[in-house]
Amino acid sequence: MLRSCVRSTSTAVRRCLSTVALRDPLLSFYREGYQAAPLACPAHTSIPLHRSDSLAANEALFSHLHNHDFEALTVDLLQAFQFYADDKAGLRALLTRDEVSRLVGAVAEYQMQCARLAYRAKGLKDVMNDNLVRREQCRRLYRDLLVLKGHFKSVYALSMADQELFLRLDMANMKLHKVSVGLKAMEALAHKRNVPLSLNVWDMKIRALGSAMPELWKFRGKKVEFTLSSGAAFPKVTTQPSTLLAEFYRLGLAPNARIHEAFVYSFGNAGDIARLQTYLNNTWGFRLSEEEGESIFGAPKLLVTDARALSYPSASTLAAVVSAFAKNDEFEMAMQYVNEFQKHYTIDLSTQEALHFWKVLFAWAALTTSFSTKALPLAQQQHILERRFNTMETLWALFEANHNKPDLKLLRVRMLMLKQSRKLDLLLAELPRIHAHVRANQECATRVSLATDAYISINARNMYESFLKSIMKLQFDKNSRDIDGPRQLVLEWALDADMTKTLQEVYDKRRVQAATKRTALEERTIQKNAETYDKEDDSLLQLW
Secondary structure, X not given: OOOOOOOOOOHHHHHHHHHOOOOOOOHHHHHOOOOOOOOOOOOOOOOOOXXXXXXXXXXXXXXXXXXXXXXXXXXXXXXXXXXXXXXXXXXXXXXXXXXXXXHHHHHHHHHHHHHHHHHHOOOOHHHHHHHHHHHHHHHHHHHHHHXXXXXXXXXXXXXXXXXXXXXXXHHHOOOHHHHHHHHHHHHHHHHHHOXXXXXXXXXXXXXXXXXXXXXXXXXXXXXXXXXXXXXXOOOOOOXXXXXXXXHHHHOOOOOOHHHHHHHHHHHHHHOOHHHHHHHHHHHHOOOOEEEOOEEEOOOOOOOHHHOOOOOOOOHHHHHHHHHHHHOOOOHHHHHHHHHHHHHHOOOOOOOOOOHHHHHHHHHHHHHHOOOOOOOOOHHHHHHHHHHHHHHHHHHHHHHHHOOOOOOHHHHHHHHHHHHHHOOHHHHHHHHHHHHHHXXXXXXXXXXXXXXXXXXXXXXXXXXXXXXXXXHHHHHHHHOOOOOHHXXXXXXXXXXXXXXXXXXXXXXXXXXXXXXXXXXXXXXXXXXXXXXHHHHHHHHHHOOO
16 A cells, blocks of 8 residues: 555457457568558459459458458558449448457557557657558548448448547547547437447547646646647547536446546546545545645545445556646655555555556656756755655655656656766665666567667666666765676676677776876865965065
């Protein structure tokens, strides 16, 4: 438990995913020097497009799905819809309505996975560029061929599930203006068919229109450090969370935990702390009040035995609460709420899924303790740095107390935090654990051979090397005559031969600099002593 601290996817898609395990997107293409094809359909296709061969073509399309060849599936679907543009009967003979949803849904799910991969691999240009190609192909499949030109609507009835997947695709690509337009179309369709919007659609509506996506927030005039993408923005016209909440309950809908979290984010971004606290009280039974200087919370709304309830909080709920309060410079209050959630609800913060909460916690701790070096005097800067370090140390102790193992991103946070402390004893004490974590994560990234993990692993390796260089610099600064400590650092803690060579070069350079510095210091000392002697001699002469 955290103690006190310083401060429905569619039916068609579900059916598809139950039989097909989506693999790591396009990794083989990256390694084989794959060049993205132009968006225009090729002159030929791998499937037989003739009325007499519709069964064979159908089998070929589903063979792509079975083999996880989503690139070929995308191209062949585009070609098939173009071929049957004026032959509705031929298109029906090729694919049933459910089969179209299943195949197109698989392509969309694949592209969304590509989008997530691209957002994780910022700076890896081939991954980013390939994702843009997949996105445009998928949009063409959905919008141009299936919707705008009427091929899909004139042959098959467009289901709510298809529309929902359409929205999810734009959400995954952070095209929130398109989401807002799609929501209007979907609401009109739902009204026409007299069916309610699903909770998944409502979740997207709150996050897009209610500005409930912290990765796109700004804090103190700047984008938050853990933003997932650049160039993305909320729609120009947004909706107040209270308006969305009133509409949601007017329709008689029962929220799940994800809906609650979206409203928490929305109230937080709106800066309405009072309504945020009221919402937390109404949902989970927590109202913070002040009595004799102490924070008092009400009784929880759900019991531990209600763990399967739709509204039962989880680690992602805590991440939303932290973000909502910290966005308004109320990090300390956020931690009070986290403590209360931990007291009254069973929330396991030691799982792999809980790592996101810890990343959010460390990110906001860093953001809320940041400052401008130009705006503050040096003494005040040192005080804030000390408080920042103590906060991060407390959080890291809590992280380890929950038996968590840091991933590469959290390791980078830890190394940066230790470097900023400039406390040599602490750096040397933490070095064995940092070394073990970095090596374990690198081996894991090598085993899974995931492009982005390998990329992050390279960054972590560079950060670790920089970490060792910082320790070496501190060692020479503390005692320029001690050459054994820095030398042992190179021999014992380098990850490989390349790092050993690099660190040895740094060591040799630092040793020469230290010797030069010592010589200069000794010369200045001799000169100062001589000047002192002359002054004392002059003083003695004045006695006569």
